[in-house]
Amino acid sequence: MNNKQSLQKQHTSKVRKPWFRTFFHYCSVKWNKLWNGHPPDYVLLTIASITALVMSVPIIYVIWRSLFAGSERWLKLLDTRIPGLLWNTLSLTFVVTALAVTMGVALAWFVNRCDLPGGKTWQWLLALPLVIPPYVGAMTYIIILGPRGWLWDVWGSQPWLQSIFENYPINIYSFWGLVFVLTMFTYPYVFLIASASLRKMNRNFEDAARSQGYSMQSIFWKISLPFLRPAIGAGAILIALYVLSDFGAISMLRYMTFTSAIYYQMGSFDSVAATVLSMVLILITIVVLWIEASTRKRTVHQTSNSYKPPELIKLGRWKTLVMGIVLAVFVLSVVLPVIVLVYWSSIGISMGAINSKFWQYTWNSILVCGLASLFSMLLALPLIYLKSRYRSVFTRMIDRLAYSGYALPGIIVALGIIFIFNNYIQLLYGSFILIAIAYIVRFLPQAMQSGEASLNLISPRIDEAARSLGHSSLKILFKITLPLIMPGVLAGGALVFVSSMKELPATLLLRPPGFDTLSVRIWVEAGEAVYHLAAPAALLVILVATLPLRWMLNK
Incomplete structure (x- = not known):
């Protein structure tokens, strides 16, 4: 290689290197500016982003499928x-x-x-x-x-x-x-x-x-x-x-x-x-x-x-x-x-309505509602923490996407979940996990509202002091903030549990064969006028829902 070619190569490398450095430096500056110089932990941001995308799946699915339904189908339904x-x-x-x-x-x-x-x-x-x-x-x-x-x-x-x-x-x-x-x-x-x-x-x-x-x-x-x-x-x-x-x-x-x-x-x-x-x-x-x-x-x-x-x-x-x-x-x-x-x-108790099947329906309800409540509390934490402590266009968009499932009927949420899991995640299709996911999509905002109300009472200066000591936002959330807002988080979980106990259409569409909950049995037995079997389940749902209501009214 002669001296001229060597000089050209060195000149090219000098030009390319600053270009990449400039690009990454520009992105870094914009990213830091988005968060006012204090970007959140990437783990929290990733969890919140994935949660928001999952929450928006039903509405995206419905819009996508309806756009490709065909003009004939639309005109027929519009006419009839x-x-x-x-x-x-x-x-x-x-x-x-x-x-x-x-x-x-x-x-x-x-x-x-x-x-x-x-x-x-x-x-x-x-x-x-x-x-x-x-x-x-x-x-x-x-x-x-x-x-x-x-x-x-x-x-x-x-x-x-x-x-x-x-x-x-x-x-x-x-x-x-x-x-x-x-x-x-x-x-x-x-x-x-x-x-x-x-x-x-x-x-x-x-x-x-x-x-x-x-x-x-x-x-x-x-x-x-x-x-x-x-x-x-x-x-x-x-x-x-x-x-x-x-x-x-x-x-x-x-x-x-x-x-x-x-x-x-x-x-x-x-x-x-x-x-x-x-x-x-x-x-x-x-x-x-x-x-x-x-x-x-x-x-x-x-x-x-x-x-x-x-x-x-x-x-x-x-x-x-x-x-x-x-x-x-x-x-x-x-x-x-x-x-x-x-x-x-x-009448139902005298006729043996409180049997092993009744307790199985009760356990099924507690299982899926408990899973939904637990994961709603866990997933709500990154969402409310980012919204409160790291305000930006990005967190506002995540927050709105997270609330999209709350404004949708349970039956539309179930449609989106059926489509996604039937086509792309067939391993979980037909399992009770889908019911819990539907409950999370529907009622996660309840956990967010309760946790956010408690978080707003905590001064942001506590987080700033912990950050000045070198703690990451993830560590601050779970080590400092969570113990302070735990009552509000638990109250949100209780709301999700009660709302999930009463949810009917999503449960009807997503339940696997042989997996009935109390709400499903109420609907089925009442539809067949077998009231002595429907009444005990309905009374139990009411009693379970009364406890958090009484607790909230005493606050």
């Missing part, structure tokens, strides 16, 4: 199925949300702002319908109001009652029957959130309005109600999303919405039509979320620093009427369903 399903779903969602919001706000006002006897006790009692799954409530009201139910037994023996009900028949298998059931068991979403807002409302604003000559009615509409707007919006969106995703009560009462139509399409092995219907349901959900977000921009804030607790309103001669309304709601949403379940459970 979709218009009727759209009307049924939207009308049911609107009516139930409106009635439940009205009932929840009224009850919250009665309990927290009026001199109602036993006010604090009612705070707990009126929240109990939240632990009763609507499909259990539907089963109990089929027993009471069905064609040969308890009410028929009463009026069948009384000719004058029989003539009244012949002229004004009660049909639980109808739109209004379903509205009644869903309203009775979803109003606590608004009741609890509105109650918390009412307890924090500053009396100074009402006193100022009263000094200007406002009546109590005007104060409610112009002062109190605007302050309750965020609480009403939050409760309304929870109710609307629940109604859009409900399957158990809707199928028991023989009503057809998108969720039930998707399930029956899967039962007929038409997964393409199921994904098309799922895509429409996702679009409806997005529209509902957009409407709520757009109305949330107009909010009223309390700016006074001199806080005074709200003053109780004297009901006077209205006390009997208000007490009657509260008692009627409690009886219809709690007392009657529990009486029905206890009655049929006693």
Whole structure:
């Protein structure tokens, strides 16, 4: 090699080396700038990224399959199925949300702002319908109001009652029957959130309005109600999303919405039509979320620093009427369903319903719900820690992807999981692990919300001090932060466990042969009118769900 070639080679190497160095240096600078000079541990970031991608699988699958369903399939469904399903779903969602919001706000006002006897006790009692799954409530009201139910037994023996009900028949298998059931068991979403807002409302604003000559009615509409707007919006969106995703009560009462139509399409092995219907349901959900977000921009804030607790309103001669309304709601949403379940459970126990099969169903439920709860707590930790301590565009995107499964009905989550595991991970297909994964996708945000609330109470300076001593973010999370937020993490795990116990459509689609849970047995036995077998399982689900609710209300 001559000197000229050697010089050219050296010159080329000098040019190429700085180019690669410049590129990696540029990437390093941008990466550090993204995290304000303190990038997180790569293990935490990898776990959070994979979790977010898994959580977004169902919605990605539905969008992908529906886009390639073909115009003929879309046009056929648009001409036949979709218009009727759209009307049924939207009308049911609107009516139930409106009635439940009205009932929840009224009850919250009665309990927290009026001199109602036993006010604090009612705070707990009126929240109990939240632990009763609507499909259990539907089963109990089929027993009471069905064609040969308890009410028929009463009026069948009384000719004058029989003539009244012949002229004004009660049909639980109808739109209004379903509205009644869903309203009775979803109003606590608004009741609890509105109650918390009412307890924090500053009396100074009402006193100022009263000094200007406002009546109590005007104060409610112009002062109190605007302050309750965020609480009403939050409760309304929870109710609307629940109604859009409900399957158990809707199928028991023989009503057809998108969720039930998707399930029956899967039962007929038409997964393409199921994904098309799922895509429409996702679009409806997005529209509902957009409407709520757009109305949330107009909010009223309390700016006074001199806080005074709200003053109780004297009901006077209205006390009997208000007490009657509260008692009627409690009886219809709690007392009657529990009486029905206890009655049929006693019959079932006397007939041997509590046998080895019952305990097997119980163990199956505890197994999959326990796995979902445990892994939800573990996976939520990196997500909430990165969101709180390493704020960036990247962590915001991860957070939104992690929440995507929470806004989807369980049946759509199950569709995505079936597709992925049936085509790419067949080793786990047909195992109960898929049920636990579906629960994690559906309810991981509950664990995130609870853990994040606790983490926000911990000063970031603790992390900064540990980082200055050379500790990595992974070590800080598990050695320092986790012990401090453990109560919130455990509370989130309890919420995931309870929600998983009540989840029905995902369990129905993903359960392997011979693997039934309590929710599945309730649905199957109630569908066949074998109530003495369904009631003990339903009562056990309610008892398990009551414990964390009582713990949360005591906080």
